[in-house]
Amino acid sequence: MSEDEPRPGAWTTPGRRRLLPSAVLTGLDPDVPGRSGRPRRTVRDWIVDVLCFLLSVLIGALAADTVSGDPNTPDALKAVDQALGVLACAAVWLRRRRPVELAVATTLVGLVSNTASGAILVALFTIAVHRPFPYVAAIGGASLALTPLLFLLRPDPDLPYLPSVVLTALLTGTVVGWGMFVRSRRQLLLSLRDRARRAETEAALRVERAQRLAREAIAREMHDVLAHRLTLLSVHAGALEFRPDASREEVVRAAGVIRESAHEALEDLREIIGVLRAGESGDEAGRPQPTLAALQGLVAESREAGMGVVLEDRVADPGAVPASVGRTAYRVAQEGLTNARKHAPGAEVTVAVAGAPGDGLVLTVRNPPPPGPVPRVPGSGQGLIGLTERVTLAGGRLIHGGRPDGGFEVRAELPWEG
Incomplete structure (x- = not known):
């Protein structure tokens, strides 16, 4: 009947997702609800629910057999005990939808029905798994407080009063503690998944920031390298435009400067584009690296x-x-x-x-x-x-x-x- 979860990462395949409780899947994928807004039961949910039902029936049958053999219990009370036990076992199927109501009802029914003992344990386990601690403390505490009264009204024919109370209290505490342990494991799984998602998001943001910084660095480098060359082109071309009477030597000299500047600008641009295509990760690896000596x-x-x-x-x-x-x-x-x-x-x-x-x-x-x-x-x-x-x-x-x-x-x- 364990509802323990697999290690983080087990939900990565559709087959394994079916082996997770629906509450965990809802935490992992909150945007994919089942019908009527409730989480859809998985294969694991159905297996656990069937086991819970069978366990409650088995414990109820053992308790009913004990009640049937008790000569101090009237036949009418025996019939009521067993009828309430059957109803409590049938109500176990509502444990996921109505865990609080089921726990409260079975705790009260347990005062007059020993056959409902199995359903009571399943209900306490369910509320410990699916609800916060205040609910568990209130209902579990009420169940423990009613235990002495139960054995005063319906003494166990096989055990004395004090051992009966102690054993029942230990069993109740064990079931509740087990349920709280399962809940803590489930919350740990969800927190680890949430942490992994945050880490992936932060890593993506870091990559995006690094890419942005790299683009800005390349843009600065292109500006620094090409602006100097292209300004020479613009100035000398402008001089030729505004001095149509320039001598042949001056025109040739200006044309040579324009040609040389254009050639060097193309070389610089080719070098920077080569860095972009190669995908080098250095700050300015492969780009023009002048120093003060230049x-x-x-x-x-x-x-x-x-x-x-x-x-x-x-x-x-x-x-x-x-x-x-x-x-x-x-x-x-x-x-x-x-x-x-x-x-x-x-x-x-x-x-x-x-x-x-x-x-x-x-x-x-x-x-x-x-x-x-x-x-x-x-x-x-x-x-x-x-x-x-x-x-x-x-x-x-x-x-x-x-x-x-x-x-x-x-x-x-x-x-x-x-």
Whole structure:
């Protein structure tokens, strides 16, 4: 008659689901009720219900035999005892729908019917399994309290009064304790399943967050890498558009810069797309990984494009700068040069970098106001926002804004551990 449950995970197959109690299935799948909103009985439920009924009939039959052989009991009372016992055994089939009512009724019937003893035990077990402790304490306590009165009214012909009361109380306590144990196991199963569901949900959220962060990192990288190249294309194409009288040498030079920038932009884009297709999980694995030592090349590239850039490098050993700090500083300089080329064409830009281990690294990109009209160059306006986030993630801070002379300055302060 045990209603114990299998280990967590046993519900994973339809065949095993039929071996679980309906109350457990309702807890596992609360959105799949049976008819009339009640949980549908499983195969296990039917087996347990049949066993409960047979056990109550067996115990009732033994008690009825004892009552029939008692010469001190009138025949009319014997008939009433057995009739009430039959009704109590038949009522066992209602134990899942009406456990409280069944327990109360059988406890009261037990005062006049020994044949209902089996039904009483089944009812107490059922209420201990299916109802909270207050119900169990009230009805079980009432049953124990009525036990001495029962044996005063209907003494057992085979046992003295005190042993009869003690044995009945022990049997009642055992059945109730067993039912409470089954209930606790059932609640443990449901709590483990709920915990597993929460763990799966949290894992899915972590994966989603990691994917979102990876997409944001790739978007920042694409912006940093391609904005610099595409700005060169836009500036030189605009120069050709607004200077139709340029000499052949100037046109050839500008066309060469455009071709070279387009080629490098395609290479960078191909490299990033390759990372996406390969599905590498590193933060920036396989992507362009410039360091502070590459700052000289970035300035030289800008100069070749016709931009006036002054580099003030006060770092004794750029190779000693940590890779993450150097990469962040390089991106700040790249974005600063890109913005200066877009918003202050023709102005001389100063890139200053200084620092030492333990003191931190400071990189500044500043430019005066543009000397002439500024052609409109499209932009997303997200560059400085992305830079601020990048520098913050590196443990530093980014300061940017207009200068008193009408120019603009971007200053990044990055940590450099000693």
